[in-house]
Amino acid sequence: MNQLLAAEAAIVRAVCAVPGLSLIPAEAGNDHGIDGELEFSGTRQQIAVQIKSRASAATAWQIVHEYAGVDRPLVLIAAESTADARRILREHGIGLIDGLGNAHIQLPGLLVHVEAGQSGSYARPVRLSGKAGS
Numbered sequence: 001m002n003q004l005l006a007a008e009a010a011i012v013r014a015v016c017a018v019p020g021l022s023l024i025p026a027e028a029g030n031d032h033g034i035d036g037e038l039e040f041s042g043t044r045q046q047i048a049v050q051i052k053s054r055a056s057a058a059t060a061w062q063i064v065h066e067y068a069g070v071d072r073p074l075v076l077i078a079a080e081s082t083a084d085a086r087r088i089l090r091e092h093g094i095g096l097i098d099g100l101g102n103a104h105i106q107l108p109g110l111l112v113h114v115e116a117g118q119s120g121s122y123a124r125p126v127r128l129s130g131k132a133g134s
Helices: 002-016 057-066 083-091
Strands: 022-025 036-040 043-055 074-081 095-098 103-107 110-114
Touching (some): 043 057, 043 095, 057 083, 074 083, 083 095, 083 103
Parallel strands (some): 074 095
Antiparallel strands (some): 095 103, 103 110
16 A cells, blocks of 8 residues: 555656646546546646556556557556666656656647656756856
């Protein structure tokens, strides 16, 4: 259950980090494979969500094959993901938000891409000094 809470926290962090982006859960009883909607720039995009505790390259390939030909965007929520899994999902148009601080969602009119540092925390901005900082 701890991993699920971490994944939920990752969703909140990723969505809140992008001004104008919000996630609206699907209504109860929805049986059309729609788990929610992303709202941005006055537009709503229905999405499917899959939750995993870990996303490895094998998991990513399984999801790619499972969702081949599906016409709605998919976002994978994972407590942890490998760099290979993130690359595979990104190359196949599948969104990802993980508990380590990584996120990639690409839809018409929306691109969210956040890469966490090696420690798993969000990368800090670089401060310039000297002539570059003035």
